[in-house]
Amino acid sequence: MSVSTVPAVLRPLDLLGGWTIEGVNSLGRFGAFLGGAVGAMVTPPLKFWAFVDRINFIGFRSLLIILLTGAFTGMVLGLQIFLTLSRFGSEAFLGPAVALSLIRELGPVLAALMVTGRAGSALTAELGIMRITEQIDALEVMALSPMRYLVAPSIFAGILTFPLMTAIFDVLGIFGGYLVGVELLGLSPGTYFGEMQTFVDFADIALGFWKSVSFGVIVTWVCAYKGFHVGHGAEGVARATTQAVVLSSVLILVWDYFIGSVW
């Protein structure tokens, strides 16, 4: 057992230094993991069927929750924005208000949070179980790169499916806003969609697109990293899954603010 030689008065500083070094090390490992994954992504051959499987795992299986949350988010937005705008007699701007809220902010963020909860957690758990049952080690000793087989296809699939999921979320949300604003509260359909065409620019759509692409990278990167570096046993997998979802969600919100403020 090693005994600390640091005087008691300096122990807090010693601890702080230890945590800082560990923190920097973790960040380094985190970055190196993405570097390894990007290296595997750009080095042929791409594991095509693994990529297709990941699209199904991350994208297709998240479709139902995206459809539901997209529609109800749009309906809530339609209701609340209509009630607010009606105080100023500006109900005509319901369409652009719903569309801009969804396309610029809520679509990418909520779709990413939903996919994190459904697919990101499952990705961490799957890789974590593969790690503790030595399946990842088995790949390594077969001289086959786990990065190429397990991580690169997931990140590729994230880049492809997150914008698609976001687009579906946005469309369903705009339709939900239409249902409430037009069908329930009596706004004219021409006003709802006409004003939307006037106020929504390509730049708004591009912002939402790039946000969703970056969220696709963040979620798959964080969740795969946590699965790869899982602790021991079922408890380790559970902890890694929780950490992956929490860290992904926080990073989504932080990155959303950052990219939104510099765009």
Place this chain on the structure above:
Amino acid sequence: MIKVEGLTKRFGSQLVLRGLDLEIPTGSITVIIGRSGGGKSVFLRHLIGLLQPDAGRVLVDDQEITRLSGEPLDAIRRRYGVVFQGGALFDSMRCADNVAFPLREKVRLPKAEIAKRVDSALAQVGLEGMGQKYPAEVSGGMRKRVAIARALVTEPEIVFFDEPTTGLDPVLVNTIHHLILDLHRRHRFTAVMVSHEIPEIFEIADRVAMLHDGRIVEVGPPAQLQASQNRIVQKFIRGEPEGT
């Protein structure tokens, strides 16, 4: 030949390997015995390049693998087959696909040839017709045999077995040991096995190495260890508790 020199590994404050030295002759079955938690699996993971030591080195045919990574390490690993403690079968694949996996990914053979080799590998371990089952659908003993078939299907020069009989009943332990012996006679690979199945492993081992307290305390043919005057070896072989 695999040569291990001064292998030292520490996890936090715990020193697991303390300057371990060992030579593993080509074509032999060398069994590493020792108490549970004594560092046998850690030692094996150094041999297959999954862990890097704090000091010391591992040489495979005079090539040091300890500091290798990437393609040079993969080149060594292509000569390896590994049977993990739990089998480490890919649970999303059927047993036949597990066995076919290294052939599909590493060897690039026609589909018909892969199917033929997989059938032959499964037949060698007594699992004809079981290939379409998933690992979760077969017994623990069968999973171990599928893992052995997967490790041997690429005809490796060196095969590592990490406690291949843990958790099996005595009949299955003997079945797996004799299967390994039979496969070794046919393929003449170098086998390195971690086990604590005493006295069963004395029947199949060419050499036995006793790992204790992070070092090899005795190594030699089974008869040598059985007749050893070393108290640690004797106590382990007789299954005497600590402190007696």
